[in-house]
Amino acid sequence: MNTSKPIRVRMAPSPTGYLHIGGARTALFNYLFSRHYKGTFILRIEDTDQERSKEEFEDAILQDLRWLGVEWDEGPIKEGAYGPYYQSERLDLYRKYLKKLQELGKVYACYCTPEELEAERQDLLKRHKTPKYLGKCRNLTEQEKKALEAQGRPSVIRFRIDEKDPIQFHDLIRGDISVDPSILGDFVICKPDGWPLYNFAAVVDDCEMKISHVIRGEEHISNTPRQILLAKTLGLELPQYAHVSIILAPDRSKLSKRHGATSLGDYRTQGFLADALKNYLALLGWNPGDEREIMSEKELIQDFVLERMVKSPAIFDVEKLKWMNGMYIRNSALDTIVHESLPFLEASGLSVKDKHPHWLKKVIETIRGNLETLNQVGSFSELFFDEKFTLAEEAKTQLLKNKKEVLEVLNALDTLLAKAGTIDLEGFQKLQEDLKSKVTVSDKKLLFQSQRLALTGRLKGPEMTVVMPILGVDSCRKRIQITKSKLSL
RNA sequence: GUCCCCAUCGUCUAGUCCGGUCUAGGACACCUCCCUUUCACGGAGGUGACCCGGGUUCAAAUCCCGGUGGGGACGCCA
Numbered sequence: 001m002n003t004s005k006p007i008r009v010r011m012a013p014s015p016t017g018y019l020h021i022g023g024a025r026t027a028l029f030n031y032l033f034s035r036h037y038k039g040t041f042i043l044r045i046e047d048t049d050q051e052r053s054k055e056e057f058e059d060a061i062l063q064d065l066r067w068l069g070v071e072w073d074e075g076p077i078k079e080g081a082y083g084p085y086y087q088s089e090r091l092d093l094y095r096k097y098l099k100k101l102q103e104l105g106k107v108y109a110c111y112c113t114p115e116e117l118e119a120e121r122q123d124l125l126k127r128h129k130t131p132k133y134l135g136k137c138r139n140l141t142e143q144e145k146k147a148l149e150a151q152g153r154p155s156v157i158r159f160r161i162d163e164k165d166p167i168q169f170h171d172l173i174r175g176d177i178s179v180d181p182s183i184l185g186d187f188v189i190c191k192p193d194g195w196p197l198y199n200f201a202a203v204v205d206d207c208e209m210k211i212s213h214v215i216r217g218e219e220h221i222s223n224t225p226r227q228i229l230l231a232k233t234l235g236l237e238l239p240q241y242a243h244v245s246i247i248l249a250p251d252r253s254k255l256s257k258r259h260g261a262t263s264l265g266d267y268r269t270q271g272f273l274a275d276a277l278k279n280y281l282a283l284l285g286w287n288p289g290d291e292r293e294i295m296s297e298k299e300l301i302q303d304f305v306l307e308r309m310v311k312s313p314a315i316f317d318v319e320k321l322k323w324m325n326g327m328y329i330r331n332s333a334l335d336t337i338v339h340e341s342l343p344f345l346e347a348s349g350l351s352v353k354d355k356h357p358h359w360l361k362k363v364i365e366t367i368r369g370n371l372e373t374l375n376q377v378g379s380f381s382e383l384f385f386d387e388k389f390t391l392a393e394e395a396k397t398q399l400l401k402n403k404k405e406v407l408e409v410l411n412a413l414d415t416l417l418a419k420a421g422t423i424d425l426e427g428f429q430k431l432q433e434d435l436k437s438k439v440t441v442s443d444k445k446l447l448f449q450s451q452r453l454a455l456t457g458r459l460k461g462p463e464m465t466v467v468m469p470i471l472g473v474d475s476c477r478k479r480i481q482i483t484k485s486k487l488s489l
Numbered sequence: 490g491u492c493c494c495c496a497u498c499g500u501c502u503a504g505u506c507c508g509g510u511c512u513a514g515g516a517c518a519c520c521u522c523c524c525u526u527u528c529a530c531g532g533a534g535g536u537g538a539c540c541c542g543g544g545u546u547c548a549a550a551u552c553c554c555g556g557u558g559g560g561g562a563c564g565c566c567a
Contacts (some may be wrong), residue, residue, distance in 0.1 A: 014567050047567060114565070131563055132492040156565050174494070183492050183563080191565050198567045215506090221493060222562040245495075245560090252559065280501095283516095287502060291515045312501075313560060317500050320517040330530075370529045448526035460528035471505085 005212045007039025007109050011065075011072070012202065012216075014046040015058035018263035021316065022217060022247045022255060024068055025281045029244055030068045030215045032282065032304035039212070043075030044205060045086045048195050053088075065263035068274050070296065087201050095197040097204050097234055098189070099156065106233050107189065109155040111148040112138040132185025133158070135383040154192035159200075159230060163185055167225040172213070172242035173309045179225040187226055203227035207236035215242045215306075218313070242306050245313045255316060271344055271374030272321065276328035280321045294327055322372040329371045329389045338364045341377045348378020350385050362470050366462045383456040383467075386475055391457040392484055399453050399487055405441045406450045407489045412438045414480050415452060417473050424469050431468075454483040 011027040013019065019027075034041035036422040043065070047053040061354075062076060074080030084090060101107045110133075121131040138160065140148070149155070163181040171177050178376055189200035196204075206214055206227075221243050231238050256262065267277055271338075279295055287310070288295065288303040295303075329337055338361050345352050352360055367380040382388040399406050416434055420427060441447050453462055463466060468476060483489075 012567085046567065052566075110565090112565095117565085125490060125563095132491095163536070171494095179493070185563085188565055193565095195565095197565075202567085217561090218494070219561055220567090223567090243494085250561075251501080254560085273542085283501070287499090289503080291503080293501095293516060312495050314502090316501060320501065323517055324496075326530090367529090369531095376526075445526050452527070458527090462512045464527080466527075 004407050006210070007034060007037040008042060008210055008212045009034050009039060010042040010044050010206070010209065010211050011070075012044045012046050012062050012205075014049060015054060015061060016049055016052040017057055018265060019061045020096055020255070020262055021264065021267070021281070022072075024025070024064065024264050024277075025047050025247065025284060026215065026217055026244055027065060027070050028068065028278060028281050029286070029304075029309075031072075032300055033213065033215060034073075036304045039073075040073045040080075042080070042082070042209060042211070043072035043085065044209070045076060045088075046201065047086055047088045048196070048197065048201055048425055050088075050195065051125045055351065060263075060265060063447060064268075065175070068264060068278055069269060070278075087196075087205065090201075090205065091195070091209065094190075094201055094204055097200075099197075100234060101159070101189075104233065107157050108186075109145065110138070110158045110186075111140075111145075111153045111155045113153070130183045132183065135186055138186065154222075156187040156188045156192055156449070157190040159189050159226070159233075161229060162193040163229065166227055169224060169241060169330075171221075172240055172306045172373050173245075174221075174243060174311060177221065177224075181225070181229070184229075186227060189230070199223055199226045200230060203230045203236070204234075206239050207225070207231055207234075211239045213242060214239045215244060242309070246307065246310060247284060248313050248315045248440060250315055250317070252315065256411050260318075269375075270298060271331070271336065272325050273328045273340065275332070277321065279328070280324050284316070287312045287323060294324070294331075324391040326372045329374070332372040334361060334365055334368075337368055341374055344374045344377045345381070347375075350378055350382060350388070359470065361467075366466045366470065370462075383461055384470055386478065389457055389479055389482065391453075391483060392459070394459055395453040395457050396487065399450065399471075399483070400448060402450070403487075403489065405439075405446060406454070406487075407484070408439050409435070409441055409447060409450045410454055410480050410484060410489070414477055417477050417480075419427065420473060423473055423476075425465065428468050455484075457480050 009030045011023075011030050013023060013027075025102070027295050033039070037211050043062075045058060047058070048146070057075075072078060074203060075085045076080060079085070085264055098107070106337070112133075116136075117133070120136075123262075123388070124131045124134075131407060137158070153159075159183055161184050166178045166180055167286075168176060168178045187199060188197055190196055202223075205211075224241055224243075247255050249255045251259075258268075264277075268274075279293075279300070282304075283293060283302050286304070286308055288299070289308055311450065338357075341364055342352065363384045364377070367377070370380050371377060414433055415421070416438070420431060423431065428462075436447070439447070448464060452461065453459070455464075456467060457473065471479070
């Protein structure tokens with residue numbers, strides 16, 4: 001790869017919606033690329049669509065990017081030498097380049113109405129031709145223009161395409177791409193109110209901001225020839241392009257709202273860890289060339305090269321993301337997981353304020369092996385919270401099935417607990433030995449299961465070896481009483 | 490419809506550039522077994538793919554052509 005120029009990449013979201021999983025992945029690739037080559041990662045807000053741009057979306061995008069750990073070096077909040085980083089604040093610049101285009105005679109005013117344009121489009125479609133602007137206003141005389149203006153018709157500015165030779169460019173991921181300019185049609189670069197449109201603003205900014213590599217979604221391949229034409233006409237130095245394949249839903253269609261969570265925020269509230277999502281996203285369309293899958297950010301940065309990007313689109317598989325998230329929940333620092341779990345615990349109605357931090361840590365430590373996502377933390381840990389203690393129907397049935405034995409076990413256990421005073425890991429072993437010698441029940445399974453059912457109210461859960469010490473003697477005894485009374489034993 | 494892009498297990502992918510070592514490797518999911526008082530974790534196995542048709546070649550997942558399929562674009566959105 002040509003790395004003679006300083007590496008500068010950018011992510012250019014438009015604040016017209018929340019950050020999409022695909023956008024996050026594109027941002028991530030840009031970020032990894034910039035870090036790998038020790039370059040600069042720029043965040044540019046493309047807010048030229050005044051009607052749809054909302055501050056709320058911009059805030060969310062910034063927040064989500066930060067949550068993912070994709071930090072930018074230049075952009076909003078972090079001003080740099082190539083600012084401003086909002087297109088709405090760069091209008092003078094576009095005006096300057098527009099003037100240049102006018103002087104070169106490469107643009108013209110178009111007075112066609114949206115209805116006329118749509119009719120033209122439909123007509124071309126019907127005749128099996130490429131729908132494009134045919135150039136009706138290309139050669140308007142001054143008088144014609146005046147007449148149109150007198151009618152009160154607003155006008156847009158179109159870029160005049162005179163090229164006949166194929167527009168070719170080398171895509172760093174896809175290789176050589178060639179497009180016949182005749183399919184393009186003169187495209188609009190400025191709206192009636194003078195605001196620039198995407199293809200114009202983006203290429204001006206990419207060049208002005210000295211972007212070395214434009215890494216963006218595949219949907220932009222068709223914009224590239226237009227941008228190249230504009231840049232060449234303006235004498236601007238072009239960046240290199242790399243078009244990343246898009247992410248598809250399981251039904252092979254474009255990922256959208258009807259497929260459930262699509263914005264990054266959705267994944268966060270569903271209990272996915274930023275590191276896990278980052279890891280998963282990095283592996284969607286890229287791989288390190290060996291069989292590693294769980295990779296730290298450091299490793300991702302070290303190994304990230306465009307040469308290893310996959311060209312075909314990838315289907316987003318939430319099952320694999322869940323698996324990876326589980327891996328991160330199990331293997332991250334316990335304190336981190338405890339901290340991340342707090343909001344989910346609260347959301348499940350489990351109050352942790354009056355609980356000892358050490359106790360909570362123990363709880364999370366014992367149940368984290370069961371978790372795929374953090375929003376399951378409540379349902380797996382509530383058995384440790386006395387205020388949530390209830391006997392599940394199936395637990396009741398099981399206990400009732402062996403009424404006599406259960407009563408014997410519980411009474412013996414209660415006595416033993418009262419005598420023990422406290423209980424820890426070793427104490428549990430001793431307790432079980434004593435229990436075994438005190439009761440007539442010899443079935444190991446029945447012995448353990450009765451205790452589990454009576455103390456947790458559930459059929460399943462972590463080993464009793466850890467459950468009992470975490471509950472403590474008081475809680476255990478309290479639960480024995482409740483269970484007994486509920487079963488009228 | 491037109492143009493552009495893509496095509497290996499259900500899914501993510503290695504292998505394709507430089508054809509033989511690929512009876513196609515790994516991971517998720519699924520199934521079986523082991524561990525285990527239960528769940529989960531963990532461990533060991535298993536099912537499962539080169540889109541189709543031609544061509545080049547001693548030899549094709551790999552190169553070429555055609556077809557088919559999928560996706561993207563065709564905005565006074567980005």
